Amino acid sequence: MLKVDHASVYFRTREGRTVHALDRVSLDIADSSFVVALGASGCGKSTLLNAIAGFLPLSSGTITLDGRPVTRPGADRGVVFQKDTLLPWKSVVDNVALGLQFAGAPKAARRARAEELLSLVGLQDFANSFPYELSGGMRQRVGIARALAADPEILLMDEPFGALDSLTREQMQELLVSIWKATGKRIFFITHSIEEALFLGTQVIVMSPRPGRIVARFDLDFVREFARTGDARAVKTAPEFASLREEIRTILHGADHIRSAAE
Numbered sequence: 001m002l003k004v005d006h007a008s009v010y011f012r013t014r015e016g017r018t019v020h021a022l023d024r025v026s027l028d029i030a031d032s033s034f035v036v037a038l039g040a041s042g043c044g045k046s047t048l049l050n051a052i053a054g055f056l057p058l059s060s061g062t063i064t065l066d067g068r069p070v071t072r073p074g075a076d077r078g079v080v081f082q083k084d085t086l087l088p089w090k091s092v093v094d095n096v097a098l099g100l101q102f103a104g105a106p107k108a109a110r111r112a113r114a115e116e117l118l119s120l121v122g123l124q125d126f127a128n129s130f131p132y133e134l135s136g137g138m139r140q141r142v143g144i145a146r147a148l149a150a151d152p153e154i155l156l157m158d159e160p161f162g163a164l165d166s167l168t169r170e171q172m173q174e175l176l177v178s179i180w181k182a183t184g185k186r187i188f189f190i191t192h193s194i195e196e197a198l199f200l201g202t203q204v205i206v207m208s209p210r211p212g213r214i215v216a217r218f219d220l221d222f223v224r225e226f227a228r229t230g231d232a233r234a235v236k237t238a239p240e241f242a243s244l245r246e247e248i249r250t251i252l253h254g255a256d257h258i259r260s261a262a263e
């Protein structure tokens, strides 16, 4: 279990103002679950993910992964960002194997593991290509393979498909579901898109800005239904999908309205 318990984060800006980015957020990410954080810009989603990744300290509260306190980055958490962070001078397979190289794995084992992961993300024919030869969606697939290389306990994904065109984005969502199913990894995923959140999450948390709080939680079955049937269109056009989309839209607009009134 990844457990976030009453996590708060305050930032001090260069002008000396204090920003209350995260306010007593509590969240459990159980084994094999797919938790999606949804909210308007500035509601603290990245702050929460960065704290789970160990990139920034909490001001108060705790985060534990399978009982161990999270205080710094570690191989037990794989991270994927919106902008790919591939090294342009390294081939695709070497980019995927990078973390394993740091961990001291022998060369042949690194290559075998990287090739296995490239097959998982459908890029087995591009092992020797360079990042500039790939499309945006393909680069994100390399990023996912790299994040999985060290066999982390959880995958942390910060708007990984936010810069992709809508068709590629849908294909990537479906690919991610197949990876989730094949690996059984826990996933924590951030998005601005209500539809993406509903399609992917076994749990969706809706956040409101300043201070960043969880204002609603939904336990969902759409992703399991898609994993079972492979029919994304049927899932997304189901009446419950549409009614939840409207319900969440209303919550997000309400949160924004409360914030405007307070400012």
Ligand SMILES: Nc1ncnc2c1ncn2[C@@H]1O[C@H](COP(=O)(O)OP(=O)(O)OP(=O)(O)O)[C@@H](O)[C@H]1O
Residues within 6 Å of the ligand: 011, 012, 013, 019, 020, 021, 039, 040, 041, 042, 043, 044, 045, 046, 047, 048, 212
């Ligand atoms: N290093 C920092 N110093 C000061 N303020 C910060 C810092 N990082 C984030 N903030 C502020 O904290 C709040 C939450 O930011 P965060 O990036 O977590 O939001 P977000 O929901 O991920 O937004 P977006 O969807 O636009 O990425 C914002 O008001 C932001 O300006």
